[in-house]
Amino acid sequence: MNSVLRLLVVIGGSVLLTAALGWLADLLLRRADARHPETxxxxxxxRCGRSVRLLLLAALLRGTYLQVEWRPLVEHRVAVGRVLSLLLIGAAAWFVVHFTSAVVESSYARYATGTRDPSRVRRVRTQVSLVMRIVTAVVAVVAAAAMLLTFPDFRAVGTSVLASAGIIGIVAGVAAQSTLGNLFAGFQIAFGDMVRIGDTVVVDGEWGVVEDITLTLLAVRTWDERRITMPVSYFTGKPFENWSRGGAQMTGTVFLHCDHSAPVPLIRERLREVLDGCEAWDGRGWDLAVTDTTPTTVVLRAIVTAKDPDDLWTVRCTVREQLVAWLAEKHPYALPRVATSPAAPAPGDR
Known part of the structure; x- marks a missing residue:
């Protein structure tokens, strides 16, 4: 009976001590958060509360279970100790990932608040997301290795595993050549500033915004809410358009096909009126010129500017819609048409 009572005391005391320390830590963090709202x-x-409690409980049980003389526990002391060691390693890995994530996210939030350049914010966001994935993968691998080392059989074969590591590495490198290529391409994208989360890109004729970047894949959200998932090696081996590179400001064109008799000066004045009434136009520049002629039409090119690709699309649509409507209402003769009447005779001809 004394052994059972001691078991209950050890387990109950560990749980109560873990709960008390967890509550105290949460109280201190809440007070610190109230005193420093800027971070x-x-x-x-x-958010690390659960991992901290599990880590404390596993550490307490791992350090005190040998003091219990309960017969079933004594008979399986090695197995129980191994289970508690595995639990302790897993809890420690969980805590490290959560703690690192909190520190990294806090640093990114403070940087984003104090930086006015959106391109730099997107670059840091891309790097932060990839760094967190790398940290998570490294911690998981180290934790798995530590768990395996708790088994004596794995320690015994360690020498043979290291001896054959060279051959295995060569075989794995050949078999996973494309995966390793994508992995290194992910590092190149993260720290080479080629493309960032939030950039507007054109890949394979599709226009969209980079939504997520992992170590091997990159997701692009198109204007119609589709997701295009591509290997990151595509962006290091093929050309693509990055409309956000070097600033989000853009210049676009609108082409109109009109009759040869179209009043170009009046159309130019109307274009300025349309732009003055369009909120998406940033006022940096505009122009209208005749860029080409065909046997039946002339080609007018309107140049407009906007602060980002979304506003540029709005400006182009607005200009195209209002100019066509204005021509149809005020100058219908300026719209392209197919002539079916006989041609006018030249002077002097009968």
Whole structure:
């Protein structure tokens, strides 16, 4: 009976001590968050509460279970110790990932708040997301290796595994050549500033916004809400358009086909009126010129500017719609038409 009572005391005391320390840590973090609202670090650290409690409980049980002389526990002391060691390693890995995520996210939030350049914010966001994935993968691999080392059989074969690591590495490198290529391409994109989360790109004729970047894949959200998933090696091996590179400001064109008798000066004045009434136009520049002629029409090219690709699309649509409507109402003769009447005779001809 004393052994059972001691078991209950050890387990109950560990649970109560873990709960008390977890409550105290949460209280301190809440007070720190209230005193320093300028940084989200303390509120983000509160998300580590479950991992901290599990880590404390596993550490307490791992350190005190040998003091229990309960017969079933004594008979399976090695297995119980191994299970508690695995639990302790897993909890430690969980805590490290959560703690690192809180620190990184807090640093990114403070940087984004104090930086006015959206391109730099997107670049740091891309790097942060990839760094967190790398940290998570490294911690998972180290934790898995530590768990395996708790088994004596794996320690015994360690020498043979290391001896054959060279051959296995060569075989794995050949078999995973494309995967490793995408992995290194992900590093190149993250720290080479080629493309960032939030950039507007054109790939394979599709216009969209980069929504997510992983170590091997990149997701582009198109204007019609489709998702195009591509290997990151595509962006390091093939040309693509990045409309956000070097600033989000853009210049676009609108082409109109009109009759040869179209009043170009009046159309130019109407274009300026349309742009003055369009909120998406940033006022940096505009122009209208005759760029080409055909046997039946002349080609008018209107140049407009906007602060980003979305506004540029709005300006182009507005200009195209209002100019065509204005020509149809005020100058219908300027619209392209097919002539079916006989040609006018030249002077002097009968």
């Amino acid at each position: 989200p670090l303390w509120s983000l650290l509160r």
